[in-house]
Amino acid sequence: MKEFQMRWIKLDNLEEAKRAIAQIGSDSGGIAFMAGKSLGKAIKVENVPLPAAHILKQEMLSVGGDAAVHRNVIVNKVEATDVLLLGTVRQFEQFAQKILAQPFGLKELGQQLKALLKGLEPPQERTLACRGRELVLGKRTLVMGILNVTPDSFSDGGRYVDLKQAVSHAEQMIEEGADLIDIGAESTRPGTVPISAQEEWSRLEPVLKELLPRTTVPISLDTYKAEVAEKGLEAGVNIINDIWGLQGDPDMARVVGKYHAPVIVMHNQKELNYHHLLGDMMAFFRRSIQLAEENGLSRDEIIVDPGIGFAKTREQDLEVMSRLDELKSLGHPILLAASRKRLIGHVLDLPVDQRLEGTIATSVAGVAAGVDMIRVHDVLANRRAIDMADAIYRRLRGRNFAGA
Known part of the structure; x- marks a missing residue:
């Protein structure tokens, strides 16, 4: 299975957030609703297979965050999509723990996310x-x-x-x-x-x-x-x-x-x-x-x-x-x-x-x-x-x- 490409994405204002979500291919009606959520933290995961994208969306919503996916994910008309995960650090911690038990390579994604969260701490000498x-x-x-x-x-x-x-x-x-x-x-x-x-x-x-x-x-x-x-x-x-x-x-x-x-x-x-x-x-x-x-x-x-x-x-x-x-x-x-x-x-x-x-x-x-x-x-x-x-x-x- 192809390895996921995960990274923090820097979003400092609503305009940047809306642009980033639009680039994912999300439905225009949901962009304004999700944009404000991304000003906590945003993580971009590229080329996620359709079944895994559904799980990521569901699990982020379950912890109070959200996930921007391509508009055609809901009707299963794309094979893969970029995903923009939107939430607070605490929500990401909960989310990472939940997807460790999921299929489609999401265990590895959860491990990557845990490593990303460690990177938020001040550097150790x-x-x-x-x-x-x-x-x-x-x-x-x-x-x-x-x-x-x-x-x-x-x-x-x-x-x-x-x-x-x-x-x-x-x-x-x-x-x-x-x-x-x-x-x-x-x-x-x-x-x-x-x-x-x-x-x-x-x-x-x-x-x-x-x-x-x-x-x-x-x-x-x-x-x-x-x-x-x-x-x-x-x-x-x-x-x-x-x-x-x-x-x-x-x-x-x-x-x-x-x-x-x-x-x-x-x-x-x-x-x-x-x-x-x-x-x-x-x-x-x-x-x-x-x-x-x-x-x-x-x-x-x-x-x-x-x-x-x-x-x-x-x-x-x-x-x-x-x-x-x-x-x-x-x-x-x-x-x-x-x-x-x-x-x-x-x-x-x-x-x-x-x-x-x-x-x-x-x-x-x-x-x-x-x-x-x-x-x-x-x-x-x-x-x-x-x-x-x-x-x-x-x-x-x-x-x-x-x-x-």
């Missing part, structure tokens, strides 16, 4: 082992500093190809508050010609050889080639950052598993066509997560990156940015990498070297959404903004004030 170095997750938002050792990077191409300049810049970013450094040697901006693994490694090797013994923070290697990743891990790199989410090079998952290296899996695809933008991204991530798990990685060792600026239009990037917190339903750490991206250039009509304020805005949005890491070029300014945003968004509201 824990330590991620990174092959001899550590990162503390859940305490504050981590900052990843970007070091490009390539002559044609979209934002700072050629500035750090000199070995001394590259190492000096990495050390400066650490002094400014970077929790880890991400090193890349191949530009991935649109229109660039791919380079060979040999050329990529020739750019990386001298920098890694000099930098790894001199730093204490984890070093991430930005590559989608298994051959380069293996050489980097053999040299002592701590994390692999793959822009194809282990789905580009068929040997990449084996390599990260062999060295038990935490991996960042970024969403990417070759075309801009989507059925459901966030739903399709979730399906991509689940494939990446499965590949990582099959090779021995689990939980915090698998970090998801929504891939801002990759295979997305400006409007799609903005949609993803506004719904980052939906990615928390995957149960893995989230990295946001929007620094100096063309999204900012398009919105503000600014060249690459004038996108600092726009980058800071995306960083603060990331903190508000609960991401765990933010990848940036300008560490000091972003570190300060992120620390301030952490002070606002990571505190437990009402903890220190009677009657708050």
Whole structure:
């Protein structure tokens, strides 16, 4: 049986709620009635078989919630439908328990829902082992500093190809508050010609050889080639950052598993066509997560990156940015990498070297959404903004004030 795709869906007002229910294909007469119910919490389940959809509708109504389904479900004229579950957290807890005993794969759906509900709780502080170095997750938002050792990077191409300049810049970013450094040697901006693994490694090797013994923070290697990743891990790199989410090079998952290296899996695809933008991204991530798990990685060792600026239009990037917190339903750490991206250039009509304020805005949005890491070029300014945003968004509201 096909696995259900379940995720929280962000609905902040009646207009958004009505639009989301209409997209399901619900009868127009019921949209206004159900819209208000969705402002508690809303969960979208995609491609649910007709018999299971009937049960979901019935069981949500039985606990005081509701479920939006396609208008033709009631007359049994569709084979499957997306379902929008509408209710409070308490109703979802009751609903999850009830469907554990139901057929048509709904036991697995109930287990998924229980996992989603756990994700609503404040993140617990824990330590991620990174092959001899550590990162503390859940305490504050981590900052990843970007070091490009390539002559044609979209934002700072050629500035750090000199070995001394590259190492000096990495050390400066650490002094400014970077929790880890991400090193890349191949530009991935649109229109660039791919380079060979040999050329990529020739750019990386001298920098890694000099930098790894001199730093204490984890070093991430930005590559989608298994051959380069293996050489980097053999040299002592701590994390692999793959822009194809282990789905580009068929040997990449084996390599990260062999060295038990935490991996960042970024969403990417070759075309801009989507059925459901966030739903399709979730399906991509689940494939990446499965590949990582099959090779021995689990939980915090698998970090998801929504891939801002990759295979997305400006409007799609903005949609993803506004719904980052939906990615928390995957149960893995989230990295946001929007620094100096063309999204900012398009919105503000600014060249690459004038996108600092726009980058800071995306960083603060990331903190508000609960991401765990933010990848940036300008560490000091972003570190300060992120620390301030952490002070606002990571505190437990009402903890220190009677009657708050």
